Amino acid sequence: MTTPMPDDRTRRIMLWVVAVGFFMQTLDSTIVNTALPSMARSLGESPLRMQSVVIAYSLTMAVIIPASGWLADRFGTRTIFQTAIALFVLGSLLCAYAGTLPFLVAARVVQGVGGAMLLPVGRLSVLRTFPRDQYLQALSFVAIPGMIGPLIGPTLGGWLTQALSWHWIFLINVPVGILGALATVRYMPNARQSGIGRFDVAGYVLLAIAMLALSFSLDGLAEMGFQHATVLMLLIASMAALTAYVLHAGKRRQPLFPLRLFRIHSFAWACSATCSRGSAMAPCRS
Structure with a gap:
């Protein structure tokens, strides 16, 4: 709107x-x-x-x-x-x-x-x-x-x-x-987006699991005293949840985080640069 x-x-x-x-x-x-x-x-x-x-x-x-x-x-x-x-x-x-x-x-x-x-x-x-x-x-x-x-x-x-x-x-x-x-x-204007559809609950759960597991794995060794095996399992869980989200988003018409954004070269390069600096990439929505 x-x-x-x-x-x-x-x-x-x-x-x-x-x-x-x-x-x-x-x-x-x-x-x-x-x-x-x-x-x-x-x-x-x-x-x-x-x-x-x-x-x-x-x-x-x-x-x-x-x-x-x-x-x-x-x-x-x-x-x-x-x-x-x-x-x-x-x-x-x-x-x-x-x-x-x-x-x-x-x-x-x-x-x-x-x-x-x-x-x-x-x-x-x-x-x-x-x-x-x-x-x-x-x-x-x-x-x-x-x-x-x-x-x-x-x-x-x-x-x-x-x-x-x-x-x-x-x-x-x-x-x-x-x-x-x-x-x-x-x-601040109260800008809204028309025709956004229902909230992608399944996609949100998968992304939340991926980000939680990744955050725990990054903080586990230094701040929480996790064993290396635990950190490795958290990383695997994070990658598995992220992979499941990619498969889920490919089948949904309006996913929470559209994968087509990565077709925009400037967006893809910005995400790559952020990850290379060791920052956690926060999903955004167009």
Whole structure:
């Protein structure tokens, strides 16, 4: 469904909203690292168990990202982006007031659900709002804060923990998120896609299994103490699920992640470059 093209001022402010959302998402993937010892003392836990706080966030994002494109197509980019910010802020508040490790891990899952939708839905909104000749410049503007977030996360987390308390590494998201939600209502169009069909449940399950198994295998040796045989089995399971998805997508008219995207040379090269840098490729949807 087409939406009226916003004016230049509205588009610029929308870019800032998406960029800040991307920054918050990537910042929270690393900001807790230096605060883990302090969090362990506060919760009365062993520091070795606190790694679950980091893993819960990253695994939740890996599971939710494949569904974010369909949700934005079905309910509109503004609606899903607002929902993502609300969940992210709610998860941040729950993390700040967590009194036990299981509660903190559950709160990180809520935060991860919101964070997983911020970047893909924000990018989708940019693609549907900006003219073709401005795509590259707009997406580059959005991507820069996302690259800065993981770099300053550990330093900022350590400083907040020492100057205030570990709770503030989550509470700083609240005012930013509230302002972002208000700006989203005002400046982001609610673009939808007509004729998207039913949600590809089977394809989603296969992709989720593949990404979970791959994430566990990559983190298993360094952070979770898995044996080499376990890591190998997880890699095999990931490849098997991915192969099953390819077979499934080839038979379905509207799969969750269309394989025909790889026929676009620029897309295929971009995915290859991302994989070669060791990054996890998040499925996107056209």
